[in-house]
Amino acid sequence: MWDKDQKLGIITIEQFEKLYLQQAPKLIFYARKFVDDVVAEDIVHDIFLKLWHEKPEIDFREEDNPYLFRMVRNACYDFLKHKAVEESFVDKAFNELKMEELEWNDSYETFLDQEEKINAVYTVIDRLPPKCKEIFVKAYLEEQKHSDIATQLNISVRTVDTQVYKALKIIRDHLIPVLVLLFSLFW
Template sequence: MSTFDQIFLKYYHSLLLYGLKFIRDENDVHDIVQEVFVTVWEKEKYTFSDAHLKSYLFNSVRNGCLNHIRHQSVVNKHIEKQELSLLINELNFYGSGEKSLIEKESLKEIYAAIESLPPKQKEMIELSRFEGLKNKEIAEKLGIPLRTVETRLFRALSGLRKVLTGKQIYILLNLVVRHKADNP
């Protein structure tokens, strides 16, 4: 058995477990560890002393995992931008009175979430989002302090963010914008 084979057998499992501390997907970690061993083979790093080699292997796996995480973050941001762009395009396309499929699917969940709010928070959402009133106008209409309106509205929106997805929040806010534009 060659020196490289011995090194592979000695460290592969440990490196795989080490990589799983950073990344949960075993297939991704397997690929990273394999790439580290390819580099060791191509650059003949298996001739290093045992202590130096071990340090090199674990550092390489850690760096490979961190690079993978950074790359996934960029990919995820790109996917979110693409999804949001598609959503915006669809909302604009169907903006002439007919609701998009996304809106139809989400509206029930949005309205159910609003209905589940405490009555005073629900009232704040309805006045600010559906009637288009500003916080000061709500305070005057209800005869309560502006700070109370702000607090109730903040709590209502925080509650909605906990139960709705980012897309549903976007749809809710977009419907308000369109509602205001349709009813000046």
């Protein structure tokens, strides 16, 4: 994998591997004070990768090298700072969406209008013939497949299709005048 004679700064690859195995657990433990476990491991691994690529002329033979701990501390700080900016951006975007929603839904009457429309639909559904209502509720409100409804009720799929069509026609015929009336009241 590596040429055994290759040097990393002033230490060999074997020394670097030894340094990693000795220092990484301590550095990860230190980083966990500030960030979660996964991020702590990522930060420490990234630091060692950076050291590998930059090959600094630093003597890493000290048992607890303050330079490594400073690098971890700075990386944790940068991560948390970036996360705060990211969260403030998300919070800002969320608040802007809510403000847009409030502008679109600018009045209590609009909310009542929507609620009245929904209530009108449920009122018409309640007035459907019993078998028609049962099939329609299963198909549209419970979102069951027509074949499953047919099996449950011991009827043909064609009968389910016919009853759903009948229910939709009744609902449409009853709701058009109601919705026209509601729109005329608020416009």
